[in-house]
Every structure is written in structure tokens, then in C-alpha cells.
Amino acid sequence: MGDCPTGDPTLNQYIGELYYKDGAFAQAEVHLVASCKRDAAVLLAEMMYEWSEKGKKDPGPFALRAVLPYISINPPAILPAQSFLTHYISLLSSSNPSFIHSTVPLPSSDKTLNITPSASLNFLQLATATIQRAPPVGTSGVQARGMTGGVGKEWEGLWRRYKGSDGGLSEQAVQEAIQHVSTNTFLIPPPRQAGAPGVDMLQNLMGSLFGGGAPGAAGSGGAPRIR
Numbered sequence: 383m384g385d386c387p388t389g390d391p392t393l394n395q396y397i398g399e400l401y402y403k404d405g406a407f408a409q410a411e412v413h414l415v416a417s418c419k420r421d422a423a424v425l426l427a428e429m430m431y432e433w434s435e436k437g438k439k440d441p442g443p444f445a446l447r448a449v450l451p452y453i454s455i456n457p458p459a460i461l462p463a464q465s466f467l468t469h470y471i472s473l474l475s476s477s478n479p480s481f482i483h484s485t486v487p488l489p490s491s492d493k494t495l496n497i498t499p500s501a502s503l504n505f506l507q508l509a510t511a512t513i514q515r516a517p518p519v520g521t522s523g524v525q526a527r528g529m530t531g532g533v534g535k536e537w538e539g540l541w542r543r544y545k546g547s548d549g550g551l552s553e554q555a556v557q558e559a560i561q562h563v564s565t566n567t568f569l570i571p572p573p574r575q576a577g578a579p580g581v582d583m584l585q586n587l588m589g590s591l592f593g594g595g596a597p598g599a600a601g602s603g604g605a606p607r608i609r
Contacts, residue, residue, distance in 0.1 A: 395422040407433050415451045423452075423462035427470035437474045437481070442502030442549025445470060449506050450559045453513055456566045463510045464493070471496050471503060501547035505540070509563075512537050516567045523569040534568035 398413030407429055414426040430444040431437070445467065452463035475481040475496075483497045488511045495507050515533045517526040526532050541560055544551055564570040 389416065391417045391419045391422070395419055395425070398422060399425065402429050411447070415448065418452065418459045418462050420461055420465045423448075423465040424469045427466045427473060430466075430470060431473040436477045440500070440549055441470070441474055442500045442551070445500070445506055446502050446550045446556055449510070450556065453510060453567075454559050454562050457519060458513050458516075458563070458567060460510055460514055463506075467503070467507055467510065471498065474498070500549050501544060502549035502551055505544040505547070505551060508540055509537075512540060513563070513567060517569055521569065523571065526569040532568075534564070534570045537564065537568050538570065 394413045394417035398410045398417060401407075401410035401413065402425065410429060411426065414422045414429070417423075426448055430441075430448055434441050434444045448466050448470075449463050452459040452466070471482065481498055483499070485494050485496050487493075488495050488508070491511050491514070493507075493511055495504070495511075498504060512533065516537075517532065517534075526534055541564075545557065545560070546552055550556055561572060565572045
């Protein structure tokens with residue numbers, strides 16, 4: 383599903399690589415996400431692995447920070463999201479062989495779920511698989527819900543199970559991003575008190591929602607914070 387509407391993907395990847403080589407992780411992140419290319423997502427996973435001190439810090443917020451922008455644009459960019467998760471989890475398990483507890487096939491998918499101790503990583507794997515089954519563009523909200531609630535009902539159930547978990551999932555910024563996906567991808571009416579989503583959700587996520595500027599000093603000295 384979808385390509386990132388953020389300019390030349392090859393140029394964004396090139397700039398992101400340059401920032402990464404210079405140790406400017408926060409700046410590199412913006413361009414690697416904006417590229418929406420598989421190779422850029424793989425490089426982003428390597429950077430986040432390094433930024434998390436090879437998993438010594440909670441890997442969940444790093445994954446949320448990388449994947450939520452991919453799935454929040456319309457239509458969602460599933461290939462880079464899945465590429466990031468696959469490579470990131472592989473890196474985490476390479477330094478901690480017990481990180482993957484088990485692997486199970488995902489229902490209605492040719493993908494598998496790597497069950498990890500991170501609720502955020504488990505949620506993101508299930509989220510990307512569920513989004514692949516979202517209503518196609520042009521479907522009305524009534525058609526999407528049908529008589530049983532459609533795949534949107536599954537999405538709401540998935541989020542209910544995980545939204546109070548640790549690893550950053552309970553943060554307000556994450557909940558706002560999930561609400562955006564619910565409304566724009568699954569055509570679920572927003573709560574009455576919810577305001578209209580921003581024009582550029584990707585920019586919001588990389589900026590105010592996750593503190594897109596360097597969290598502390600630029601480079602690997604800081605860690606991304608959800609605020």
C-alpha cells in the first residue's frame with residue numbers, strides 16, 4: 383500500500399545516509415522515514431538498533447518512532463514498515479538470542495509474528511498485518527463496517543488489548559497517531575471531542591509528537607523520547 387508523499391525517495395535516502403554516517407541520528411531519521419524505500423527502512427532499523435545501544439534500552443519507543451509515520455500516511459506505506467520491523471527484530475535477536483520467544487503464522491496472511499518481550503514490537507507487527515486488510519480507497523464508512531464491523535472492528539480490538547502496555551504505547555502521542563489510522567485507514571468515525579487530524583501527519587509525528595529534533599545531543603548519546 384502507498385508511497386510516501388514526501389519528495390524524491392532516493393534523495394531522502396541519500397541525505398539520511400549522510401546524516402547517519404555523521405552520527406546525527408535525529409536528522410537522519412527524518413529523511414530515512416521520508417524516503418519510504420525498503421533499503422532506507424533497513425538502514426533506519428540499523429540506526430535505531432545502534433541508537434538503542436543494541437537493545438540495552440527499551441527497543442519499543444525506537445520502533446514506534448520509526449513505524450508509526452509509515453502507517454499514518456494515507457495510504458499507509460506497508461513495505462518499509464514491515465522491512466524495518468523484520469530487520470530490527472533480527473538485529474535485536476542477534477545480540478540476544480532469547481529475544482524472540484517464538485514464531486507463529488499470522489491468520490489471513492503469509493507473514494509470521496515474532497513474539498518478543500516488547501509489547502510495542504508485537505503490536506506493530508500485528509498492526510501492519512491488519513492494515514494490509516483495510517478497506518480499499520473509495521470505500522465508504524458504511525461499506526467498510528458492513529453488518530459485523532469489518533476489519534475496523536478487529537483493529538479496535540487489537541488496540542484495546544495493547545494501548546495500556548509499556549514501551550511507549552500508552553503515550554498520548556501514540557494514541558493520537560492510532561486515532562489517525564483508525565479514522566483515515568479504517569474509516570472509523572472519530573470521537574466527538576477529537577479535532578481534525580493535521581494536514582501533514584508524517585511531519586507531526588517526526589516533529590512535535592516525538593520530539594523530532596535531537597533528543598539531547600545529536601548522535602547516539604541521546605535516545606528518542608515520546609513526550
